[in-house]
Amino acid sequence: MEGAGKMTRDECVRVLKENCGNKNLLKHMFATEAVMKGLAERLGEDTESWGLAGLMHDLDVEETQDAPEMHGLVSAEKLEGMGFSERIVHAVKAHNSHVPRESAMDRGLYAGDPITGLIVAATLMHPEKKLALVDVPFVMRRYKEKRFAAGASREQMETIGELGIGLEEFVGIALLAMQGISDELGL
Numbered sequence: 001m002e003g004a005g006k007m008t009r010d011e012c013v014r015v016l017k018e019n020c021g022n023k024n025l026l027k028h029m030f031a032t033e034a035v036m037k038g039l040a041e042r043l044g045e046d047t048e049s050w051g052l053a054g055l056m057h058d059l060d061v062e063e064t065q066d067a068p069e070m071h072g073l074v075s076a077e078k079l080e081g082m083g084f085s086e087r088i089v090h091a092v093k094a095h096n097s098h099v100p101r102e103s104a105m106d107r108g109l110y111a112g113d114p115i116t117g118l119i120v121a122a123t124l125m126h127p128e129k130k131l132a133l134v135d136v137p138f139v140m141r142r143y144k145e146k147r148f149a150a151g152a153s154r155e156q157m158e159t160i161g162e163l164g165i166g167l168e169e170f171v172g173i174a175l176l177a178m179q180g181i182s183d184e185l186g187l
Contacts, residue, residue, distance in 0.1 A: 007082060012055055015082070019059055027185050029058050031116035031178050032109070038177035039108040039170075043163065052084070053091040053109050072096035104163055111160040114152040115174045118142065121149035123187050131179050131187040136172045143171070 007015075020026055036054030040047040060074035076093040093099040094106040101107050122142040123131050142148045143157075160170040178185065 007084075009052070009055070012052065016056070016059060020062055022062065025058060025061055028116055028120075029055055030181060030184050031120070032057060032112055034177035034181050035112040035116060035174045036105075036108055038173040039112060039163070039165075042165065042173055043104060043108075045104060049085060049088055050105055050108065053088045053105055054112060056084070056088070057092050057095050057109055057113065059092075069096075069098060072099065101159075101162075107159060107162045111157055111163075111170065112174065114156045115170065116178065118149045118152040118157070119171075119175055119178055120185070120187065121152065129187070131175075131182040131185065134175060134179075136168060136175060139171050139175060140168060143167075 016026060016029060020029075032054035033051045034054070037047045037051040039045075040050035056075065056079055057072070058075070059078060060071060064071040064074050072093050072095055076089045079089050079092060087103060087105055090099075090102065091105040091109045094101045095109045095113050101110050119131075119134070119139060122139045123129060123134050125142065125148075126134050126138065143154065146154075157170070158167060160167065165173070178187075
């Protein structure tokens with residue numbers, strides 16, 4: 001197991017709460033953590049380190065909002081200082097498209113980041129607004145609507161193919177992972 005050095009997940013969450021005042025941003029990071037764990041399980045990778053990459057990937061969003069080219073780089077520097085593994089640090093850097101994606105973790109985080117927004121938006125469009133009632137065909141129909149959740153980059157999500165995972169399977173993995181933490185997400 002490799003990950004956050006001596007930091008526990010609870011300590012990571014505390015750091016996030018100290019650095020991120022936006023509750024929706026925190027929910028996004030929890031959702032990305034869940035998606036990354038789902039991808040790691042599917043690929044036979046370490047779920048804890050993949051989850052930590054997803055959890056901590058947007059640590060600097062509020063700090064870098066006026067300098068988006070620095071997003072990920074500031075987080076990576078902070079994570080390095082906290083003793084996170086080089087794999088996690090690089091994945092966080094690489095989820096901003098300016099840094100080359102080299103590992104499976106890099107590729108998973110890059111594709112997994114926007115899918116959480118698509119799934120949340122689809123859930124909010126569902127008549128019941130409950131994540132548990134959303135299925136893959138419902139999300140795929142929303143995916144095909146280019147104006148729907150326009151900020152959730154389809155191009156970025158489609159890079160999941162670099163890991164040998166099809167888009168529908170990816171939606172299923174992400175949806176199941178997020179359904180597993182629906183209470184935490186408030187959905």
